[in-house]
Amino acid sequence: MTIWTHLAQHSFEETPRLFLRPPLITDLAAFHELASDPQNVTYIFPAQASREESLHLWTHAFLKHPLGTWVLEDPHEHRLIGVIRLEKIQESLRQAEVGYFLHKKYWGQSLMAEALSHLCQILLESGGLESLSLQVHLENTASQRVAQKAGFELLRQFKGSDRYSRKMRDYLEFRRKRGRYE
Template identity: 35%
Template sequence: MNQLYELLHEYRVIESERLVLRPLELEDAQAMNQYASDPETTYFVFGTHKDLAQTKHDLAFYFLKEPLGKYAIVEKESNRMIGTIDYHSINEATKAAELGYTLHKDYWGKGYMSEACETLIKVGFEKIGFNYLSAMHDVRNPASGRVMEKAGLHYLGVLPYHRMDNKDPLRPVDDAYYHMTKEQFFEKRDKK
């Protein structure tokens, strides 16, 4: 029997060197709104939030309605919620998932997102039992690709005309696709 969701429940809180990944709460709306209302932070990720009410709605709708595999990124030193990361598009039959993330721009370039991704990849393969993890980004956002590479994901190629832009519904987006199989993960881990 596949215990994927039971294991996602067991690993609701995960710690790394500088971060705690934990379930979101409605009380996180204020911290989330600080970056969700910033057009620079949200440009490639989702529509910029107009106000705190929209953030509360989206937080409840996406993160609280189905919370397994969705995490607040909390900086240990300040105990501040600085972003989110999640396993989404989970395929229970093949034990595959996609990683998605957003980080407050004040924390860009400090390795926090690579650390959060590495942590979810490690827990995903070692504890939860995923067979395959992937992530993608708009080709116009190469910084996200650098995060994926630092976290150990392998570049696979570009998915042309993959989706429509969330800011300009007339512009198709080409997504760069990264991935890792459990075999690749364990081979790399065991060489260390």
């Protein structure tokens, strides 16, 4: 089984408090609400000023290649509250980088850690991937807590260029491997 067939088989998942599913064009309004508030996306991408900017980003970053992208859906409101996405998938090494963001209304409830833990269990323990990594801005302590709650361990600290501002920033890299940690 390839990584892609594995991802396809796990496109729809459920945790005790969330539905995890592929992104849809009908998520645009909820995505724009989240993406237009700078507090929600401080460490992810520039806030989207208009619905058209949000449509462009949503289409090209999330809808275009949906495998490996999960919308976190509130099962009561039936709307997008966050996203987890695999990036830099390396099929031959069976590894990927994971990124995520969550609407600030849901911060502090461990929802992202719940979703990330669930996906890690599926992706790592059932044979899809060998390792997952994630990079967090040094000052983003909330995301560091999410990574640790989801079973990631700190691998290293490094300086890197922010992909949007091009300014040098301090980052932490976390990794979780199948069956054991580095």
